[in-house]
Amino acid sequence: MLRDITLGQYYQADSPIHRMDARVKLIGTLVYIITLFLYKNLTIYLIALLFLGAVVKISKVPLSFILRGIKTIMILLVITAVFNMFLTPGEPIVSFWKFKLTWEGIANAFYLCIRLVFLIVGSSLMTLTTTPNQLTDGLESLLGPLKKIKVPVHEIAMMMSIALRFIPILLEETDKIMKAQMARGAEFDSGSLIKKVKALVPLLVPLFISAFRRANDLAMAMEARCYQGGEGRTKMKPLKYRKLDFGAFVVLGVYLAAAAVLGKLFPLNLIPL
Amino acid sequence: MPIILNHVNCIYEAGTNMEVAALKDVNLVIPDGQFIGLIGHTGSGKSSLVQHLNGLMKPTGGEVYFDGQDIADEDYDKKKLRSDVGLVFQYPEHQLFEADVFSDVCFGPKNLGLSKKEIELRAYEALKMVGLEDEYFYQSPFDLSGGQKRRAAIAGVIAMKPRVLILDEPTAGLDPKGREEILNLIKKLHEEMGITIILVSHSMDDVADYVERIIVMNHGEVFLDDEPKAVFSHKEELEKIGLAVPTVTEIMSRCAGKGFPVDDTVTTIEEAKAELLKLYKKR
Known part of the structure; x- marks a missing residue:
């Protein structure tokens, strides 16, 4: 049970992510978190998923290990989702007593959960590799x-x-x-x-x-x-920046630009608003 | 009511690069009333092994039987098992928590759901057994000396009246006098209560004087399992895995190496003394 807490744990492996300067990883995590909150549409999450997936793959940390961190916030996720689904004003689908299940609520819950999960996975990946x-x-x-x-x-x-x-x-x-x-x-x-x-x-x-x-x-x-x-x-x-770190900065820049531009120009929405 | 370990395996963190096999195919029979020394280097799996005996750890392969029942069974009474197989951890005094010694010793029996009278009787008996005087009963456990704390902690487990008592490095961090006292106490427990005792240690000196059987662990496997004299005859193999024969045995074997006609299989100071006197009288 206690072994499920991955916060602050380090996973020993030899990968470019592990070798990277900690400053790059800190800035990278910050940039990644900012992109998660830039817009509220699917495009940005697809790009973030792609980025995260690539980093996880390169880092050589087993996925099951990273996902353990999510288990511990499962309850928080469920509560957040339920509250959002029923308490967001908008077009009701089903309603009973004072509660209304709305399309906007479902979308809100979905986005919030994705953000939380991505946030946890991204930041625990940083602590796992540093x-x-x-x-x-x-x-x-x-x-x-x-x-x-x-x-x-x-x-x-x-x-x-x-x-x-x-x-x-x-x-x-x-x-x-x-x-x-x-x-x-x-x-x-x-x-x-x-x-x-x-x-x-x-x-x-x-x-x-x-x-x-x-x-x-x-x-x-x-x-x-x-x-x-x-x-x-x-x-x-x-601390000293090396070739790998400059490369990582370039990748980060491209990711940020792609997320900002594509998220704005081609917003895929979950529901027709 | 022996404990039987049948092909017990235990693997930590399976599937990651931190995978460690703490136990590899361990087969043991622990009959009633035996006084056993469990020896091994740090990380040899001895602590994992004893935690399997009272169900704190589950084997990832194989079975552990107590009284002929598999303790991993869903409906097995774990509480009963833990009162029957008492486990005293390393530095047990770090687990003291009550406001006074007596209540702390009562914690175990209380968890067994006994009557108040029975709980207090058992606590009293246990404290007497480990040699703590009445004057300490109502002191805070944190005010006791190192050796006394350890006694109080051992009493906390004895009060559950286990039929098997396991002590994990009971002498760790004690001075020579405290060490001697605790070892003598354990011997007394074995003689007076007639229970099975498993003494975990990394030092042969700790166990040589007392035990009737030694199990040597190395890299999660049972390396040797025999009576002390037979185990100590494997001097070279023991040294290869970072263990040593007792100091007296070492001294006597060096004497024999110098050409003195002495028995180099002795394990206690008493025996060594007799051997040396014999040699002295012959001259």
Whole structure:
């Protein structure tokens, strides 16, 4: 169950996407997300699907692995879809009591779900192909100009990389504690809601204690190494754009242009509006 | 009521490039009342193996039988199984959560749905069994010393009255004195309660003095399975997979190598002492 959470997980493989500079991937993800929200028609989603499919194929990450992330937002998707279908004003198809199922609602629900799914898949693909360290290095470098207006960019990046690093550790810890309490007869997945909430106490208390202990140890280890913030710090692996990255920028540019132009000129609509 | 493992396989992350076979075709019979040492290097599959014994992990192939029943069956009573096969994890003190030691030990029996009286009786007995005095019963578990925490955590599992007790690296992170005390405690549990004990460790020194059978795991497979003396006679093979014979056995075998007429199959300090005295008297 806990293994389904792909957020912040890295999938080891050797692919052009993996080798790419993290900054390119961050910008790429941003551009991709922008295109998803540019227009509300099918053309743009077809282009995005094509782009996403190609990137997934090149990245060598198995599709089943990427789709696991969607499982966890399934409930959110269903709720969003249902609310949109029934609460969007427009031409009613069926109506009962206060609710009306409308064509506009169905279209809205469809677009929203596609956007959410594409959003999750696209961004989890970025974290799957980029190690947390690369990711925060990239972010720090991209946000670098903000230092001029006294934004603590390095500290923010550091906090992010620690947070990302701790996700798998705490998940593993949770798994371990759950198993240990199950070995003492605890049940986490049965009984009434109140029972389930009560069952969380034996899980959360040790988990919090362990999180604090780890935070303490890490702070101690950082201090023992004389860690101090960003000023004057050099990098072991400085970020550098290479041929592959410039190529990726070109592809991104073409994708953005294609999405913007084709989406505007040839809008395919789901329903005749 | 033995535990039988029949061609048990366990594969993590099947179908991705992170695929790992934690267990490969494991066949074992664990009869009642045996004191077993389960030895293996980190990642040899020993932790996966013990989690199969109480149903926390399901085999991806093969079956595990307890009392002659397949524990993977849909209608098998998992709770009953977990009270019968008690598993104490590594660093069990990290799982303490109640406000006082006594309530924490009560957690297991409470989950079994026993009466309040029975729960408290069992908790009391378990705490006495692990040698924790009354004065600690109502202290916060977080105020105890390392060794005491470990005892309290072990009591939490014993209170469920298991017929098989598995301890995963029970001496990890303890000082030599604490280690000695815990190992003696486990021996006492075996003798007084007459239960099956499986002691998981990566150190032969931990188990040599106590167990009657050693199972050596390597890369998810059972590498050796025999009584201690027979296992230690495979010195070279053990060293090849990153394990060592107990320190006393090593010393005696080196003595034998230097030409002293001593038995190099001894496994305990007592036996080694007897051997050396014999040699001394002969001179």
